[in-house]
Amino acid sequence: MSRNSLIYILTTLLRMMTLLVAISIVTFMLVMSSPIDPIDAYVGSESNISQEQRDNVAEYWGLNKAPAERYLIWAGNLLEGDMGTSITYRLPVSQVIAERFKASCILMGVAWVLSGLLGFIMGILAGVNKGRKLDRVLKTFCLTLSSAPTFWVGLLILMVFAVNLKWFPIGLAAPIGKLASDVTIWERIHHLILPAFTLSIIGVSNIALHTRQKIIDVLESDYVLFAKARGESTFSIVKRHGLRNIMLPAITLQFASFSELFGGSVLAEQVFSYPGLGNAVTQAGLKGDVPLFLGIALWSALFVFVGNFLANIIYGIVDPQIREGNAHG
Template identity: 50%
Template sequence: MTALRGATRLALLLAAVAVGSFALVVNSPVDPVAAYVGADVAALGPAQRALIAQRWGLDDPAPERFLAWLGNLVRGDFGFSATFNRPVLEVIGDKFLASLALMALAWLLSGVLGFALGLVAGARQGRLSDRAITWWCYTLASAPAFWVGLLLLYAFAVSLNWAPVCCAVPIGVPAAEVTPLDRLHHLVLPALTLSVVGIAPVVLHTRRAVVETMAADHVTFARAQGERGLGLVVHRVARNAAAPALLLQFGSLGELFGGSVLAEQVFSYPGLGAATTAAALGQDVPLLLGIVLFTAVLVFAGNAVGDRLHAALDPRAALADGRGRS
């Protein structure tokens, strides 16, 4: 029953996302013919423009275009990307593999560092370290990812020359000669930029959970028996604080992908975020809808995993959820 409910929710989510995304794209002020042709659009005559529109089905009514795309999707055909001149599934697969290392590293950095700093801030509530971490998090939460990326790029790539300016691999080096160290060298700055998207909420939620747990009766009893410092936080507090942090971390995949669009543009990183921008600017409807659906499934799966882990770490959440559904 739970699996059926989850499948129904996913189907409804994908339907709403597909309809909403298609409506936004077809009502965009960008001329799809001009986006496809590029700088030579001024040389096009009415007949040539009409042929291009007919070739891509742009002269059909929007409902017919959507139903045609939906019919192909049901048969497993996601369409063809005019931007990359390849099938949509191939583009998504290649670009996602390029973005996977970036998003995974940023996700781990924001989760591990955010949880550790949240534990420190909550355990030392009201002290200088708590105020410094909290101020730092509020600053990060209000800073746009692209602005942070530009600052890091200027500081470490332009001024100090410690990191490359762009791309996922060294320019001009054959793919067979690119080492894992080269890829990691190009990955550090984009991953640091992207981790800013998720670190502040994890710190602040973890801090609040730690403060609440430190005031609980079992922690007071442990203190009365002589437990102090790191041992008290690790054995009595960390488990309760980990539940909301994990739920938030797995639920932030959508924000992580949104941040990757900006980060990949700043660092010219050829991943799924850059492909999304190219599809939107080029009115590449099949590719854009394919990326949107893929991202929706990814976010839904992340939320589902986060709910399961939250229930495993905090049984009270599972009981409350069960009562709410009954």
């Protein structure tokens, strides 16, 4: 491993650690400022328990300590590999995240691939047909999607395809009342289609509009005009000159969309009652579950950071000039 590569890796790890510490502090302060009382959320706001019982609950979960002390205790346990226990699920936070991330990872992975492919193809089609009917239709579609809230789009899709047409189940990740071992792969896919479709079409517009503009810039460049003068077809021009120039910006946007994808999954999972991390973080926020909220916040930040790190690696694969530049930098 070269010296430059080692410096880059160490710098990246330092940035990641700094980011995680900052996010944990900000997240903890936001949860502490929430008007939700975790004791009321734990026992139920209508529950008539004595003050002594409330004090026992607070002592059991460490809620009677000062905020700064609670954070330092949590941070110390985290360094030892203990993310704490979820007040909501009464399970270790690491276990809750591991179980929920499996479902969210499948949902976000499918939506991420679909949004990237559809957005890239739509952007090329719109750019090649600039000013024509297809371009106007695709551009209007993308602008409408970019201004539409994920929650509203999810409800609309749910009403049309699940309630009215009854083509898909209303929610959940598997049929109700069926053991997990008895659920078939086709049943899981059937329950996955609507939330994945909802999440994917939200991310299509950014990729499509950006790719459209990039392909237009390429097609209007001097070397492409010269290629057209030589009689080269549009397909050949896009394939030989356009793809590499528009692929890097598309990859940048796609990997940068990890944070938006995670945020969108929170709303999509709520609409479709999908048992993933998004659903868990909503429950943690509503019940003042500090350990779970902090754990998911750190995990999502790590998820986004790794995505951006992978993008830098893929740049070198897609464009060898970048790889050579890094090697001699």
